[in-house]
Amino acid sequence: MGDVWVYIEHREGITSPLSFELLGIGKKLAQERGGKVCAFVIGENIDSIVKDAFAYGAEKVYSVTDPTFKTFRSDLFSKAACGLVEKYGPDVILFRSTTQGTDLSSSMAGKLNVGLCADAINIYHENNVLKMVRAAFGGRFNVTVANERAVPKLVTVRPKAFEMPEKKEGQEGELVKETISVPESDALTKILDFVKSAVTVNLVEADIIVSGGRGVGKPEGFALLKELADLVGGAVGASRAAVDSGWIPYEHQVGQTGKTVKPKLYIACGISGAIQHLAGMRTSDCIVAINKDPDAPIFKIATFGIVGDLYQVIPKLIEKFKAKLGK
Amino acid sequence: MKVAVCIKQVPDTEAEIKWDTQKGVLKRDSIDPITNPFDEFAVEEALLTKEKYDCEVYAISMGPERAQDVLRNALALGVNGVYHIMDESLSGSDTFGTAYALAAAIKKIGDVDIVLMGRQSTDGNTGVVPGELAAILGYTPLTYVAKIREIDFQGKKIVVERAIEGGFEVVEGKLPAVVSVIKGINEPRLPNLMGIRKAAKMEIPKWTCDDLGIEKNKVGLSASATKVVEISVPPPKSQGEILKGELDEIAEALASKLLDLKIIK
Known part of the structure; x- marks a missing residue:
């Protein structure tokens, strides 16, 4: 017993x-x-x-x-x-x-x-x-x-x-x-096929997630986020706004109507931090927020925040990581 | 050929939430209610199935008096009929109690081939009612469905795509089945004015525990094995640090701080 x-x-x-x-x-x-x-x-x-x-x-x-x-x-x-x-x-x-x-x-x-x-x-x-x-x-x-x-x-x-x-x-x-x-x-079911997802990293299992929101502004922006994610060994996530805009598929969505994640590091880029998004990621160990709007709610739960344009901050961050990681 | 769709009324996530701390249940009457977002996809899928296969669709909701609003909305959208499970003794039911009551209603409707529902509610967030319901009814569980490929009502078969970790699983299931759907399976429609007018006048049939032959010792707060004993606001995260200065300095500082955490290898 x-x-x-x-x-x-x-x-x-x-x-x-x-x-x-x-x-x-x-x-x-x-x-x-x-x-x-x-x-x-x-x-x-x-x-x-x-x-x-x-x-x-x-x-x-x-x-x-x-x-x-x-x-x-x-x-x-x-x-x-x-x-x-x-x-x-x-x-x-x-x-x-x-x-x-x-x-x-x-x-x-x-x-x-x-x-x-x-x-x-x-x-x-x-x-x-x-x-x-x-x-x-x-x-x-x-x-x-x-x-x-x-x-x-x-x-x-x-x-x-x-x-x-x-x-x-x-x-x-x-x-x-x-x-x-x-x-x-x-058996009530028969498995006919398994189609592997194009997303190589499983969001729920990922230790690091680089996530983009409305502030990314265009589908191409996610290529930049992916570059950062690949560099640090992370997966790419997204807010509902980015998914609904058609910039990235739904399987990347974090939040109330997406996935609940708890990575060690969550880098939120251009995500304002609507309650529905926070629901899916607020228990992450370390949260980094990069956003133009200093009043964005995401800064309230962020461990580190940078007020600025993600299109300037992320390339710079990539440069620094490359130098430090020797890549 | 019958499809049942289970819908739940949930508080709007944006709304202020009040708890009955004595009972450990939500004060649902204090909150702006909406249809659970995942259930909107289930209703749409039921309507698409009705249009494609010419089957009948019935919507069920369990909840207090005002839960009839979500059923009226389903009527406006074009379901054939609705049933409102309402009984004081159901209040406070845990997931098993809920699934047990829904199962009784589905049996009462009779000859249901497919039960559609959202993958989870946005208030309870458990996502376990579809699996429990299928097990209680002895129906085939098909969860996290991203696409219904084909239904063969005569041959009692359905083929779906399930979104699971790492990819999509294509599964053939025997009917009857419980199918829980995810966001993106379709684009839910809005009711038109004529539908709303028609639905406004319709009577919403109510089912009590007695109507459904539900043993009251299996449902409700007192029967639930799992009970809420405490509600608290999580401790606030310690004040974060906003990095200030020139872009180059900030990026340097952030990269160092993140590498210090020893998460990035």
């Missing part, structure tokens, strides 16, 4: 280090209740994922392998996951609030008849009650949610809300292999 499970997401066996990020907070929560932090992995070829889960600190790993679990499908994965849960009875299950984490957790919540706390930015036990903090109304309020009685307690967590756990190669633990197979004829 008191075990905390972490769902390890992957795409056909491919993970990123962030797939394992919740093992850190999972361990802390498990210790608070005298339980173990356990990972669960569902897939076809997942041996290396299991190994990595131990390396990132899982004390126990539950694995389910079957050819039908090659690609994530929430209808099938939730059947396997619910089977595991019913057999082993974890207390808390953590998922990342990505599309996969949200799909799996919501399907499980519906099947298991329990509630779910979504997109938590902090989680802790207080007097043995699980409490989760989430941002509401564009981050203007923090709402603390308590879950006293659901079994298990499902929580999705905003990517990058917690420190990455340390990876210790060769660390081992207990592996529980479970055989759960679902006949393909029971």
